[in-house]
Amino acid sequence: MECLNGGDLRNFLNKRAPLTIDMTRFFTAEIICGLQSLHNRGIVHRDIKPENIFLNSSGHVRIADFGLSETDVHSSHALTSIVGTPNYMALELYLEIPYGFAADYFSLGVIVYEIATGEYPFSSSDTVPGTVSATVSATVSATVSATVSATVSGTVSGTVSGTVPDTVSGTVPDTISGTISCTASSTASSTASGTDSNIDLGTSLFLDEVLVDSICNQYPRFPKDFSMDLMDLIAVKLLCKSSSLRVMHVKYLQSHPFFKGVDWMKLKAGEISPPFDMETLPPMDLTTEMMMEEIIDPDNELKPELSEENRELYCGFSFTSKVWREIQRP
Template identity: 35%
Template sequence: MFTALCLLQVVMASHPSSRQDLAVKMVKKRVLLEDDRDAIFIERQVLEITSQCHLFTHCFGATQNQDYIFFVMECVTGGELLHFINSRAPCDIQTTRFITAEIICGLKYLHARGIIHRDLKPENILMDSTGHIKIADFGLAAVDVYNSDTITEYAGTPGYMAPEIHLNKPYNNSVDFYSLGVILYELATGHFPFYEGESSNKILESIASFSLEYPCNLHHQIRNILKGVFRKSPKKRQKFCKTISRHPFFADVDWSDIWTGRARPPYVMLPSEAVTSHHTVPLSALLSSAEARKTPITSEDRELFRGFSYTSHMWR
């Protein structure tokens, strides 16, 4: 039993006995049945795989009832990287280098295990209270894609998607580094590198043209990295990214400290406003009020989610 405050698809919760703050992601099974049921199993699989690495949001467990899927997550209080960029970019070199290095380690961790995130963007990168990043949201992840393997499924957020995805061409795990390039550009300049409107044709034209303009005051090493991760050829981009940690821009980075979490962010996080509520409600009451007038999904459909629940070692 948790007590909860509803925030869209996520409720802020506390465990009644330990009083530990949690975030519970709620997903309606009826929506998954209409969309892609397998995606939720892939997300759970990736959360299990990443549970031992501090660079990802930790999932304590997953459970379900007859109508909902639940992910019980750690509560990350530093907010989204998007807010950090909007309030602080253009960032200084040390800040840009540190955040980029942590994201690189996160991507290397995923790719070594055959996982492509496919929706890397500032909204899907959280920051803890000390400023370390935590990659989140694996709803569009692809699994079992190693090294030279390619896939063709269209997935992602248009402004952060590599051209080969837009063009329905085969792609490899370097699409995540392309997305990293967009984020690096935002961190370093405070601007989005491509067309930001709603026209899908103009978004594709802007990205596929490879006519990116670099500010004259952009650090030359950042410019060089961007040219590497924005390479048109997925194979050439992947080759560049395999050695990206040895790029001169990261000469002062102790990668061992990044991997272990010992590295200290070169900036101070501003205190985040605590989420408060004038009252708490049992999660069961929240669910019943939301679904009271809807017909429950059939027992046959519920059977499709057999085996979904799990509990992490940390939670046990």
Template identity: 30%
Template sequence: MDGKKDPPTASSGHPMETKKRLGKKKRNRDCEEEPPTKKKSPCIISDPTDSHRTTPKKLDNNPRTGEFPPRPMVREVTAPPRLDHFIFHKELGSGSYGKVFLASHPSNGKHVALKIVKKRLLLEDSRRSVLVERRALEVTAHSHVFTHCYATFQTEDYVFYAMEYITGGELRNFMDRRAPCDMETTRFISAEIVCGLQYLHGRGVIHRDLKPENILMDTTGHIKISDFGLAALNIFGNKKMRDRAGTAGYMAPEVMCMNPYNASVDYFSFGVILYELVVGRYPFYKGGNSARIRRSIRQLQYPEDMSSTIRSILEGLFCKSCNQRQQFCDAIRNHSFFEGVNWEEAEEGILCPPYIMDPTPADDYNETIPLDVVLWEEEEEDKSPISPEDERLFCGFSFTSHKWR
């Protein structure tokens, strides 16, 4: 969901229909013929056929006055979002699979980053993983270290993610302004990244595309890991992957060579980010030649003035053996680099950042973008229809978080 960045490669990916189609009757979206499940998560409504109406609490009258207390001013949104519910204000970024727009929802006043992904691109990339990002977002819904997804929905040609709008910018922008960073800044950001990776890996999720462009920062300086389009799910125990996924320059060597790998590939990516935070530049060959990247990884030179503590943790994160790297990262909280970190506070998101974020310019919500500009289409003759079989792959895609309502 980031703009102007190296295109990722993977077996899974991201990205409406034209304005004239909005009024047409749509085909079945989320298996409406199937009855809703009886057990529902307290946080997620996983099927749009479920009733989204909530029974309001009965207000007890005041025993002294006999009057009912005033109703809260916040409006409750009882229906799942639709495309025509949103007002679009500006484009936030674009990638190989879709675009992200700043949008507002008049019914509840929320501002969201609405990610728009083309179904055809997802199907062309990997038919088996069209629901990966949606499921990963459900896994991360209860952690502050990740961008929250309010809702997902779909049309005939597109899928949509209504994401939490993070106004502090990307970690890349932060590093461009401030790197090389001091030890306290580097330690704080690294500790929150470690909390995020351990949360993911403990739930069987490998991010596989961790990079500064996919780490956002809120206005106070806390990080938010985003973009799970290349994630791998249900990777537990000794299970390993072999497919090539990620962004060149942040991939571990075993991923580039398509050798078996485990969750430690995310820690290699974290090592690249840590090096950039400390040194202020990228550590390896920066180009598209994979062989030269691998050679530069083997021949990495550390600055002479780098502290032994920083070098020690980087050497562990850049370990060539994914199994040895995993063993090192299993005990990473005990490394001297993280001395003094209160990990409980880091996990709860209550550590105070040791820096003050630069003020961000206010967004102009008076400007609007027409829907026919937001939705981009191929020429009709170049557009292949999505088969009913492929449409069924998107069954269960739509959900609505309790935070949306």
């Protein structure tokens, strides 16, 4: 078993985010390779997040924690159970739509945004997405009742890599539909433009309704000097609101302009060095014997003096340790 002593990606981002474009490209490409390997084996991870992505001593990525994974999946709409970490769950899980491999790529889109900006892309009760201009706009319409169905259509404003290879426009082929726990039984419809959405999700099963609404209806905002290729990868491909359209996008990720120049064969073989240096920890002295107390409490801070009143609470037990007897001595 490989020792992953480079820590997890969350710790790495806490120290270094936002990362350079080269570091973002490297991490994104290696995570894509890992996801493709899992999906080719019929495994949907369902909990992709920085805490579950570990680094070895060189900085190469390893996906871990398969406690919520589903195996033997061979359809893009085979799963229905709602599991995962709320901040990284795809909107199809919130809308209770059957899902598959594409849900992992939505999670990846959130992570890539965090890698590149150091911010979370959606709003929540305690998180506000980055400021600056949004270059992705969408028109979202929905009818909300006890059962919520939504048809999502979008357009891209601005230019991504000169021309947008596949503009998301018109009506998405599949209709996003699902059941959301709602308190209102009446039917309400609304139209949203840009990142301001008015889709009423009612009272959902999840605690943070602001987060659910943001993931389902809003698009992330990007800095003005943000890479157009990376913006397209995140907002148009990975965070695509339509799971079926996202399935089509992820088939061609390796040929996306953002990965131009990446040798995928060498990357999969681990032959491409990370574009950064890992922190080197001082070597540990494993030859010196240490008492367990020294390891647990090296500064002797976990032994506060007990008051006379509290000492009496521990008297009369059938077993009294030698240490306790010494403490009891006047």
